[in-house]
Amino acid sequence: MLKLNFHPAGRHQLSIPGPSPVPDRISRAFSMPTIDHRGPEFGPLGLTVLAGIKKIFQTQHPVVIYPASGTGAWEAALVNTLSSGDHVLMYETGQFAALWKKIADSLGLKTEFLGLPGAEGWRKGVQSDLIEARLRADTAHAIKAVCVVHNETSTGVTSDIKAVRDAIDRAGHPALMLVDTVSGLGSAEYKHDAWGADVSIAGSQKGLMMPPGISFNALSPKAIAASKKATLPRAFWAWDEMLEMNKTGYFPYTPNTNLLYGLHEALDMILGEGLDNVFARHQRLAKACRAAVTGWGLEIQCTDAAVYSPVLTGVVMPEGIDADVVRKVIYEKFDTSLGMGLGKVKGKLFRIGHLGECNDGSLMGTLCAVEMGLSLAGVALKGSGVVAAMEVLKAPLELAQPSALKIAA
Numbered sequence: 001m002l003k004l005n006f007h008p009a010g011r012h013q014l015s016i017p018g019p020s021p022v023p024d025r026i027s028r029a030f031s032m033p034t035i036d037h038r039g040p041e042f043g044p045l046g047l048t049v050l051a052g053i054k055k056i057f058q059t060q061h062p063v064v065i066y067p068a069s070g071t072g073a074w075e076a077a078l079v080n081t082l083s084s085g086d087h088v089l090m091y092e093t094g095q096f097a098a099l100w101k102k103i104a105d106s107l108g109l110k111t112e113f114l115g116l117p118g119a120e121g122w123r124k125g126v127q128s129d130l131i132e133a134r135l136r137a138d139t140a141h142a143i144k145a146v147c148v149v150h151n152e153t154s155t156g157v158t159s160d161i162k163a164v165r166d167a168i169d170r171a172g173h174p175a176l177m178l179v180d181t182v183s184g185l186g187s188a189e190y191k192h193d194a195w196g197a198d199v200s201i202a203g204s205q206k207g208l209m210m211p212p213g214i215s216f217n218a219l220s221p222k223a224i225a226a227s228k229k230a231t232l233p234r235a236f237w238a239w240d241e242m243l244e245m246n247k248t249g250y251f252p253y254t255p256n257t258n259l260l261y262g263l264h265e266a267l268d269m270i271l272g273e274g275l276d277n278v279f280a281r282h283q284r285l286a287k288a289c290r291a292a293v294t295g296w297g298l299e300i301q302c303t304d305a306a307v308y309s310p311v312l313t314g315v316v317m318p319e320g321i322d323a324d325v326v327r328k329v330i331y332e333k334f335d336t337s338l339g340m341g342l343g344k345v346k347g348k349l350f351r352i353g354h355l356g357e358c359n360d361g362s363l364m365g366t367l368c369a370v371e372m373g374l375s376l377a378g379v380a381l382k383g384s385g386v387v388a389a390m391e392v393l394k395a396p397l398e399l400a401q402p403s404a405l406k407i408a409a
Contacts, residue, residue, distance in 0.1 A: 020356030046249030151184035297382025330373030
């Protein structure tokens with residue numbers, strides 16, 4: 001028989017950059033009795049979560065909720081707005097930008113990967129000037145969409161999305177702007193409307209503190225208009241029927257009802273804390289984590305301080321040290337999971353997640369485990385990163401006034 005008791009006594013320290021730990025309050029919501037998704041009780045639930053998630057995206061426009069992963073939402077954004085053979089400009093910031101490109105290629109789109117050369121491209125954010133220059137050169141407006149990743153989970157870089165919109169506008173180009181904020185939403189500031197995104201893509205398992213299984217497309221009027229002309233095949237992902245049925249809180253197919261109960265709780269927790277307070281908490285924890293890395297004498301994967309991620313920190317290992325070996329030591333000795341290096345940086349770094357329900361105590365527990373594990377794995381440390389992080393966290397978190405936002409519509 002399969003044994004599922006993998007962990008020793010105490011709560012496992014899940015310190016990967018998603019899925020993030022699920023708060024007990026949300027877990028309890030999943031246990032509510034499943035209701036008829038065509039019955040009278042479901043409509044109010046659907047309307048409430050649809051209204052609440054719009055506040056997280058900071059949009060007045062529709063948000064589509066799918067019973068799927070973020071990968072599904074990537075595909076949905078593409079197939080609803082584009083036609084076979086359309087030229088799509090995609091910016092490479094890391095592994096998830098590369099995976100999104102792979103989806104676009106498989107759909108028959110003509111993809112163009114733009115970015116900084118070599119390893120540098122995986123250490124910095126989107127360079128909006130490169131996008132502007134490329135769009136200015138596209139005088140025939142062959143490029144139909146620009147795809148960028150807001151928070152690149154593989155590297156710990158949060159790109160300036162407003163700068164990308166400004167670049168597109170300065171070029172006078174009609175291309176749609178599609179943004180992956182799967183790991184950013186609910187942890188890093190994101191403004192769908194104000195930043196001019198046409199489709200914003202997100203998932204439940206990061207800043208929303210949920211298990212995987214729900215994904216989102218936040219839409220603009222321009223994106224909805226494009227969907228009426230797009231010809232890529234779509235059925236499950238189609239926006240039109242979804243938007244029509246969502247007007248009454250229902251879905252055209254069976255939604256994941258109990259995950260929606262959890263989403264209701266997650267939205268209530270985030271809006272109750274206040275978005276500005278959530279963002280400030282994440283920035284403070286990220287600052288403490290970076291102080292720890294610097295205290296150890298190690299290198300941060302992101303080399304541009306202006307775009308450090310509040311969601312995660314990539315920790316680069318010295319030459320000759322396998323990051324996966326270090327992760328294994330930390331997991332086996334201290335029951336702490338860290339994110340592995342992905343794609344081009346596999347084995348070269350590990351990633352510390354500080355998102356979702358993370359607080360001072362949980363971050364310090366992780367950093368203590370990491371410091372001990374680094375030492376046991378033979379990594380020479382300059383000093384104590386734990387002490388450096390403590391100095392950052394001694395300063396109080398300045399909170400905004402209690403949020404006036406309510407989850408209900």
